[in-house]
Amino acid sequence: MTSYIIRRLLLVIPTVFFALSFLFALFYVLPGDPATLIAGGADRNPNAIQVEQINEKYGLNDPLPTQFVNYWKATLQWDLGESFQTGRSVNEILGQRAKNSFRLAFWALIIEIVVGLSVGIYSAIRRYSLADKLTTVGTAAMSAIPVFVLGYILQYAFAVYPNKHDWPEWTRLRTSQIGPPGSGDGDWFLFVIPMGEQWRYLILPAVTLAAVSTALTARMMRGSMLEVHRADFMRTARAKGLGERQIVLRHGLRNAMLPVITLLALDFGAMIGAAVLTETVFSWPGLGSTIASSVLDRDLPVLLGLTLVVVLLYSILNLLVDVSYAWFDPRVRLGEGKDK
């Protein structure tokens, strides 16, 4: 087992290396001169001297291999540089955005687990009932709505419309930014629990972000439960005289959970690092949207720095999933046993 874990950990290194190098290379293929962009964009017509200064400052004139090596040298020391756009330290940006993303993802995940799993299990138990059919259509519909459309619909329903028609203050939710003006880390209890007004800003983005994943989790859970239901050992359990509920909970659930766990872990990673659409719709300053805009702005340090963290996160999550599989399933843990 330990050797397995070590091997997987080692695999992370080349993956990260190649992923980031790929982005690095891609950046150089991107049209648009970063220096010009930094100096104020093409329409502000920066003069050549400014552009040259910027090139010097950020080493953009050096040959590609040199830049590549310099980049990795710095990165290995965790010197992620400064944003081309704003000059702020990437570490600082990273810290702030990561916190925001984590908080949002945390609640989205909770919603996904609670709602997704219970809906999935329930519809599997009450197979073919009306509730099951409704959930099937419901989850299919939920996974079909584009995230940003859902976000705007929710915004409209819960914030814009009440606002426009002057509903009482307490019914209205907020639609953008991460908190009332002047809010900071103090607004969060135990790092993730929103205090005071904060939850009004959190609720819509969290639900939006959770929606699609919840639908998929519910579907997968149902499918997994149904598949396990057909397994021979379920028949044995029935022949022993176990009641249906016991059979489902004690025997079925643990086996059915396995594939769902993978999904949940990967979703969590995606929610933290790739929630571009939700973050854009709600102006929630998280990792995803920052990375996306850094591509458009040709802000290489920000792009690479934040992506590095996200890639590392993904890899570690993947590893945790594989390890937990072993914990759940003794066949993996102890190695495939004797055949006959």
Place this chain on the structure above:
Amino acid sequence: MSDQTPGFAAARTVDQMVDDVLAAPEAPPYLIDVWRRFKKNRLAVIGLIFILGLVLVAIFAPLIAPYGPSERTDVFRGSPSGDHLFGTDIIGRDVFSRVVYGARVSLRISIATTIIAMGIGVLVGAMAGFFGGFTDGLMMRITDVFLAIPYIVLAVAIATVFGRSENGIILVLGLTGWLGVSRIVRSSFLSLKELEYVEAAQALGFSRTRIMFRHILPNALQPIIVYGTILIGSVILAEAALSFLGVGPQDPTPAWGLMVSQGKGDLANAFHLVLFPGLAIALTVLAFVLVGDGLRDALDPKLK
């Protein structure tokens, strides 16, 4: 062993016979069975009807849409009305017409992308699954690297490189979409190649390509088809997302995602600008998901 040796000639006849048996396309009754089971799933049938309707709408767009996609009227940001079923946008274009023409954009992009993605994915997956060993390892490492990068980042990055246009999007989505396909094709091939009829085929001297494509692939088709159907839905969503972010087809192309993005500025007064294109996307994807589900249930008799 040359083709001319007498023993080989005899073997070739057997080869031919066995080959015909092994690789015969499933007799029509199987397909009829599948269709029969599919028909029973009402939701799937509704989905199929919707898709067919959408295709018709796309083909006959000029006849269905009252206005051209770029035609301006003098009603700006108008709410839905008799004249303009879905209202008009900021510069006076009829939203209904644009949604109708948008069907063409969506279908074009999603079908082209799916073909590319499936093509690459099946090839890569089949080779990885069948040859195993180094080929497999290499391909899996490559897909791992791609999968490690958050999808949107990858898509946005490539999209900015290849340009913001319909073709650019097709390229981006095709190049990123094959990853999932290759995974399932690979696992299909991995398990199928252990089956005895493959051993039998090898013992008879069939070439590996032949075995791969004429013997294993037909059996691996089922999950591939289901995945493909669902893939189209995902592609539409991805295209909508990229258009929304601004890296897809540009104005005046009536891409649904782009239309949502254009309408987001004024939710309070012009919600219809977001609602209708958004619904179009949602319903289309839903139809593909339902059909995909129906196909999966219809192709796997054990699931009943």
Place this chain on the structure above:
Amino acid sequence: MTIGSGELLLSVRDLSVVFDTDDGLVRAVDAVSFDIHRGEVFSVVGESGSGKSVTAMSILQLIPDSRVAGGEILWKGADLLQRTEDQMRSVRGAEIAMIFQDPLTALNPVHTVGRQIAEMARIHETITKKQAFNRSVEMLDLVGIPEPDKRASMYPHEFSGGMRQRAVIAMAITCKPSLLIADEPTTALDVTVQAQVLEVLLEIKDEIDSAIMLITHDLGVVAGISDQVMVMYAGQQVEQGTVDDVFYRPMHPYTLGLLESLPRLDATDDTELVPIPGSPPSLINRPSGCPFHPRCRHAQAPGRCDTEATEFRSIAGAHFSACHFAEQFIGGSTPAIETPS
């Protein structure tokens, strides 16, 4: 139809079980009747699709998709078919236990063997976890598994095939059921291991004084341990009697065909194998009259065999057959019937 010497435990009367499918009504079991007594090994033989498994599983009502279309299942006098699900649950495992074909898939892979055996005890008796665990060690020991205390903490995939099946048997007898139904218990095992498992079954039967209902398609297994044999075909019973009766004095063409198709060690080099031609009939559209007639060498069709439904009756004391011409089989393994020209 009472035959055996022990107390009458199970009495199945005219049991019919059907499945409603899209293609029609599948008559899986058609008016089957038999008795099982304490201490007896009752074997049900037949091909796949003969209805033997469905019969067995219907006793415990383990097939939710099926429908009982008639008959009674009397267990110690009371009709099981009249029982509620709750009442059935107290029968399953405690009074009638069942073991299945593939022990690897029959056990939950994520629970230890000991836990699964203990579960059986904890379902039906109020005992502590510790006591239940001790019982599972006891059971493992009873079926001849070495180091039972260590084994109880291991997982199913860590056992070899034969040991696994023994563990399954241990699990089944935990609450000392009066009837043990074994559905193809040896089919998934190597031949050498098969003999061991059958031995264990016999020992256990004596140990807990129960009866065994053995479902199988393997005539060798039947000959090895059975007292009574019932042959099924296309959902109907075609022959029944003691193992000697059925093997040495078969009175149905199907049974005869089965016996003749067995390869024999004492056969000479050029003896051909004699299979039964054709394949089992569809259970939706059964042949008219006797279901076996299309494959029967001695069938009179057109005649009684394809028009008249068969009657399962006593031919010689406790030896029953459904063949119209069963009486003509008496006196030897070669029938005296004339093959119609």
